[in-house]
Amino acid sequence: MMSIPDLSLCMIVKNEAQHLERCLSSVAGLVSEIIIADTGSSDSSMEIARSFGARVLEISWEGDFALARNLALQQASCPWILVLDADEAVSGWRAGVLNELLGAAHVHGYFLPFIHYVGEAASGEYVTDNVCRLFRNDERIRFRGTIHEEAASSIWALAGGTIAYAALPVHHYGYLEEELRRKDKTARNLKLIHEALRHDPASIPLQYALGTEYYQLGEYGTAADVLLPLLKSAPAGSGYLADIFLKTAYALQSSGRREEAKGVYKEGLRLFPDFTDLLESCAALLLEEGQLLEPYHLLQKALESGDTSQHYPSSSGSGTSRTSLMMGQVCERLLRYEEAADYWEQAIGFDPSCAAAWAELVPLCLLAGAESRLIALTRRNLQALPSDLLGRCVPAALNAHAWAWLQVLSAAPQLPASVQPVLRVLPELSRQHPQALDAAAALLELLREGPEQPSIHGYLWAWACRTGDAAAAGQWLASLAASRPGLAAVRHRIWGESGGGPTAQPCQRPGDPAAVPPCYADHPGPAAAPQLAFPALSYAAQLLLQAGAWSSLLTLYRNTCPTVFQWCRLPQPLLRGLIQAPVPFREQWCSIYSSYAQQSGGAAGGPAEWLLYAAIAASCGRVPQLAPAAENALRQSKSAAAAGGLSYHKLLLAAEAFPDCGLQGRIPWLLLVRTALRDGL
DSSP: OOOOOSEEEEEEESSOTTTHHHHHHHTTTTOSEEEEEESOOOSSHHHHHHHTTOEEEEOOOOSOHHHHHHHHHTTOOSSEEEEOOTTEEEOSOOHHHHHHHHTOTTOSEEEEEEEEEOBOGGGOOEEEEEEEEEEEOOTTOOOBOSSSOBSHHHHHTSTTOOEEEOOOOEEEOTTBHHHHHHHTHHHHHHHHHHHHHHHOTTOHHHHHHHHHHHHHHTOHHHHHHHHTTHHHHSOTTSSOHHHHHHHHHHHHHHTTOHHHHHHHHHHHHHHOTTOHHHHHHHHHHHHHTTOOHHHHHHHHHHHHHOOOTTTSOEETTTTTHHHHHHHHHHHHHTTOHHHHHHHHHHHHHHOTTOHHHHHHHHHHHHHHTOHHHHHHHHHHHGGGOOHHHHHHHHHHHHHTTOHHHHHHHTTOTTSOTTHHHHHHHHHHHHSSSTHHHHHHHHHHHHHHHOSOOHHHHHHHHHHHHHHTOHHHHHHHHHHTTTTOTTHHHHHHHHHOTTSOOOTTSOOOOTTOGGGSOOOOSSOSSSTTOOOOOHHHHHHHHHHHHHTTOHHHHHHHHHTSOTTTOOGGGSOHHHHHHHHTSOHHHHHHHHHHHHHHHHHHTSOTTOHHHHHHHHHHHHHTTOOOOOOHHHHHHHHHTTOHHHHHHHHHHHHHHHHHHOTTSOOOOOOOHHHHHHHHHHTTO
16 A cells, blocks of 8 residues: 655635635645644534544634744644645645655755636636745745745745756635635735835845736736836846736736737747747737738747646646647638648647637538548547537538538437437438438437427428428428527518428529519518518528528528528538539529629628629539629738638639630638628628
8 A cells, every 4th residue: 555645734714615615625635734724714614624634733713824824834834735725626636756756866846737717617718826834844944925925035045946847736716706705805905015125125036026916917017017117126046036026017018008018928929939828828919910921920839848837837728739720720711721720629628628629620610521531630630529519510511511520420429308309300310302301200209208398399481481381381380489689580481471481492593583682772672561570581591501402592592682591691501502502592592682783782691692692603613703893802801711712713704714724713702701700891
């Protein structure tokens, strides 16, 4: 049996019954004695402490954290001391590893990686730093500082005093929003710091602590004024100079003093060239100014440095998943789509549950037609995908008609049992052959098994629209009224006032009179139609596309004002589904768009909508039309996506005029749509 380390745990506590059991349970089998200095608890903290065999000292609170901690240290009898707070807990420590560390003859103490959780508990966000809380029981090693007290300086003051690093993580929950509110820590800390500064106004650690408190409060202007002078006065070996540079630069940036911030970033990166958080933060400032290449190089360097939390204060994902995510976003703005996908996949490699990276990569791959990449990535990470992330991927696959990827997603054990049989049916529902009838029957059977499934009602409504069954469509629409009341306006635009309509007829040929929409410049739709809200329109369009109700989808487009029905506002994967629609549908879609564009005298719906039109026209083997007014609007947008689309349009025109000149090539039109949307077009 592994021997318990000869180690004393020393703590100061006041009213910590909420946390103390978690802390003491985490060190079970790792410490030989527990000494707790209580500064006046009125809850059950001391009963909990004694239940773990702790020796409890009752001490008076003098407003000095170092004094209280040192009183506890004096009672320690083991050769080594571990210091924790009640809202902290060790994780993954093993007695054998700890015994080896305590046996190192030349080491006086160890820096431990502290993981400070911030914000709301559910977010999982954290910042890290390294704190010397494990050290020899030596009367010369004591804490210094009324607040934000530390023991490292007393070790460094020893002849040959050495502090090593130990990969023994400590989780700290005291910076969570709930805890900050409960204890009003900021007000307490500011009071203590100001009182201490009154006695020692030149103290650099106290000034750093004061600036940090204002920084955490979001009072960035005040924080910058306090921290800025410390850049020249803080000693290089203090252990917190890098953090002063980071906080000062960000505080200046956030308070609008951008040029000063740039100077601090420049000097900080000269001193700490591999400080990933500083590299990232500097890149973010430059991105805000519209720069791309310099942020690209800064982030590249941050990724080369990797996780540097052992050397610098850091935050979750710096040098790993978060930096890769940010790098992908920069690459996309540079129109380096393949490289962007590589970085987002890298982010997922660091953290398979990184929802932000999946949210970027999924539409990019679907718009690029790279479904196989998503399939491979999903198979590798299927067990690690949170259920809420799956809940976003499944609709994306349905909208894009990415049936092979949907099959992989549907095998995830995290999906609710009621969802899996529905997903098996839907691919058949969209197919253009009689087997789809069996799929509709299967949906009805599922509905009998679990009637409270609005999504099935929605698909049956879309199927009724596809088959032209007005009565069934009305029935399913009525059943959706409670959850989707806005669909009544959609029904008006598909079936008209009478409730009937030629929805099941084949798509008209481009140029047919019925393909030309009426002008809705003054009216949002037919005179008697109820007002149509975009959320209902979006929901209906997705159902119709997923079920392959192409004629109804065209009718809805034709009978809706283009300022309301903007396709680029729909979920991006749906745009991939459009490209995979039957050719007659795509040709008529282009005719409707062109008619709207003629009526408006430009690009109907804006530059992004024109790029979508260009993508669909190109998929039909047609050169997209571009009126002078629309071309001018694209030029004035100053978007790289718009410029790329314009350039390729010229190439298409040249290839059409000179078919034997070898002018050819492909452009990712749908990806340009995505970039244009990110540019706010």
